[in-house]
Amino acid sequence: MENQRKKQSFVDENQMMAAIKELSERTMTLHEASMYYGILKPTLYYRFKQAKKEMENNRELILHMGLKNCDHNNKFATKQVLTVSQERMLVEYLLTCARMNYGLTLSTTRELAYQFAIREGRIIPDSWSRDQKAGREWARCFLKRHKEIALRKPENTSLLRNASFNRESVCVYFKNLKDLMDKHGFRPERIYNLDETGLNTVMRPPKVIAGKNIKQVGLCVSGERGETVTIVGIVNAAGDFIPPVIIFPRKRSHPDYLDGSVEGAISLFNQKGYMDTHLFLKTLEHIKDNACVSMENPILLILDNHSSHLSLEAIRYCREHGIYMLTLPPHTSHKTQPLDLTVFGPFKSHCVAAFAEWTREKEGNRISVKNIARISARPFLKSFSQSNIKSGFRAGGICPLDSQKLFKFFEDKEPYAASTNARVASNEPDFVSTDDVFEAQIALNENEWNFTFSCDDANRQDIPTVAVSSNDSIDSPSILQSASNSSISLFPQAEEICHNMNPLKSREELRSMSPGEANTPLDLSMRSSSPCTSFTSQLRFGGLEIIKPLPNPPLRHSSKRTMVSTIVTGSPELKRREEMEKKKRTKEDNKQMKNLTKGIKQTINKNQIPNTEMLPKKRGRPRKLPLSEIQI
Numbered sequence: 001m002e003n004q005r006k007k008q009s010f011v012d013e014n015q016m017m018a019a020i021k022e023l024s025e026r027t028m029t030l031h032e033a034s035m036y037y038g039i040l041k042p043t044l045y046y047r048f049k050q051a052k053k054e055m056e057n058n059r060e061l062i063l064h065m066g067l068k069n070c071d072h073n074n075k076f077a078t079k080q081v082l083t084v085s086q087e088r089m090l091v092e093y094l095l096t097c098a099r100m101n102y103g104l105t106l107s108t109t110r111e112l113a114y115q116f117a118i119r120e121g122r123i124i125p126d127s128w129s130r131d132q133k134a135g136r137e138w139a140r141c142f143l144k145r146h147k148e149i150a151l152r153k154p155e156n157t158s159l160l161r162n163a164s165f166n167r168e169s170v171c172v173y174f175k176n177l178k179d180l181m182d183k184h185g186f187r188p189e190r191i192y193n194l195d196e197t198g199l200n201t202v203m204r205p206p207k208v209i210a211g212k213n214i215k216q217v218g219l220c221v222s223g224e225r226g227e228t229v230t231i232v233g234i235v236n237a238a239g240d241f242i243p244p245v246i247i248f249p250r251k252r253s254h255p256d257y258l259d260g261s262v263e264g265a266i267s268l269f270n271q272k273g274y275m276d277t278h279l280f281l282k283t284l285e286h287i288k289d290n291a292c293v294s295m296e297n298p299i300l301l302i303l304d305n306h307s308s309h310l311s312l313e314a315i316r317y318c319r320e321h322g323i324y325m326l327t328l329p330p331h332t333s334h335k336t337q338p339l340d341l342t343v344f345g346p347f348k349s350h351c352v353a354a355f356a357e358w359t360r361e362k363e364g365n366r367i368s369v370k371n372i373a374r375i376s377a378r379p380f381l382k383s384f385s386q387s388n389i390k391s392g393f394r395a396g397g398i399c400p401l402d403s404q405k406l407f408k409f410f411e412d413k414e415p416y417a418a419s420t421n422a423r424v425a426s427n428e429p430d431f432v433s434t435d436d437v438f439e440a441q442i443a444l445n446e447n448e449w450n451f452t453f454s455c456d457d458a459n460r461q462d463i464p465t466v467a468v469s470s471n472d473s474i475d476s477p478s479i480l481q482s483a484s485n486s487s488i489s490l491f492p493q494a495e496e497i498c499h500n501m502n503p504l505k506s507r508e509e510l511r512s513m514s515p516g517e518a519n520t521p522l523d524l525s526m527r528s529s530s531p532c533t534s535f536t537s538q539l540r541f542g543g544l545e546i547i548k549p550l551p552n553p554p555l556r557h558s559s560k561r562t563m564v565s566t567i568v569t570g571s572p573e574l575k576r577r578e579e580m581e582k583k584k585r586t587k588e589d590n591k592q593m594k595n596l597t598k599g600i601k602q603t604i605n606k607n608q609i610p611n612t613e614m615l616p617k618k619r620g621r622p623r624k625l626p627l628s629e630i631q632i
Helices: 011-024 030-037 041-054 060-062 085-097 106-120 126-131 136-145 157-162 168-182 279-292 311-322 338-342 344-361 371-382 387-396 404-409 414-418 420-426 479-485 507-511 572-608
Strands: 191-200 229-235 241-249 268-272 299-303 323-327 439-446 446-457 466-468
Touching: 011 030, 011 041, 030 041, 060 371, 085 106, 085 191, 106 136, 106 439, 168 323, 168 404, 191 344, 191 387, 229 279, 229 338, 229 371, 229 387, 241 279, 241 371, 268 279, 279 299, 279 311, 311 572, 338 344, 338 387, 338 446, 344 371, 344 507
Parallel strands: 191 299, 241 268, 299 323
Antiparallel strands: 191 229, 229 241, 439 446, 446 466
């Protein structure tokens, strides 16, 4: 057996840094440090050699801000260009964009890393300058160094959904939910959720095993385009489900369409195969029969704001039979609907595999509408499991009642998204300006510069005073201690946001400046060799938001009544619905009367039009005769 070289798969970076410090201070030999810290001698020698070569003039920078990543495996740190703190800022920026539903692609991230490295004055490879972006190898090692991020395929989220999911609408929803829970004391088995999902006879193809060198891999399906069948899922917080309601796109009923379906399922039919007001009433009857609903034993039904759910007939039926309906905030079902969170996703995945398997076994037979119930029965029982259903109610903060399950999504969006109205109204720029952000009061002494900044913006934290002596260097301990106490970074490698008043002007000169000069933005890319206070602490991501500003969701401008979560079966909502129905009927009657009057007028005018055969034939358009010459 040949001798195999022993490899060390993982190295604790804290132990590595301690070992490098011992070697640099010559308190241990290479062999002693290797044995004491449990690191292979070749690995320790290589790391110490690299650190000594790169940072031989600044030993403290080796130990605290070197190019080695202090939290991850060192074998991916060889392609690192940014420092550890700078990469942390980049990771937080990427995570924030993803949480705001504006995630960056890998190519865009490489461009951002290149611009960030240029702005920070880092030494970059020639390939970065040639391609105007970071290299592929750097991107691969960057993802390996930071396990909390990965390349993911996102779900399409409309701009309306992104703008509607906010703290205000969620607060109203949880207030209504808490009021109902406190008033009626619904147990988990009496809290229901209803939602519809569509199954098409032509589903997206699943992944299959095929050759690597084949460019295209095909999979047989029933046709180019298929028909959609609606499946109505009804579950409760105890993990149980009511047999589904299946809506087929047929005008007449076909009893054989339910052959092989889930036991107890019912079939409904209409021309389009979607839920409407009439079919929703039958669905409520199905719920009443299976959930044993009465006025003495009511249930809570949580559902979305579809128009078919909010008809006056449905509200009256629920009030008569003890069904309390609570609507979710509009356009937020992707975050608040239990069925959407943990049930319908697995259901669709199981259906994709089941459809492909059925097509393979029934070679030459197409999947039609009448096969949907049979094929989807097994995936339905798999996905509508007790664990999946309970997880959906837990993730939505319904059972147990926990509003923080949804409020956690606003932690990163609110500083930027929730303040969009105020920023747009005030035309606040995305950069730091000398007029609308802070007022610089500069007191010039003979041996001391004293920078005092008082913030005018209520959303910004107060910036304390930092005294900098003209005789002290920027690296002096007094300056660093003062900066650490005031939470202002003065490290020379960090980006400094310097004011553009060079040389320094007195207070009288500042007051005499014109408004245009006072509002001149700060040059954030300036680097000054003179001592100046750093405002990097004001920027959350160390200047990345200057290179690529964080996006803001669109503002919703609508003249219609803003919809919120409501208790549909409540008396105020019932009264409002009755008034809406009355106005709708009055409008339809007026329209019908207008059309009838218009038809009568057209009939009268038609009888007054002369016969063209009796008119003299002339070139061009026939002449209209006066009423006195018309023969009726």
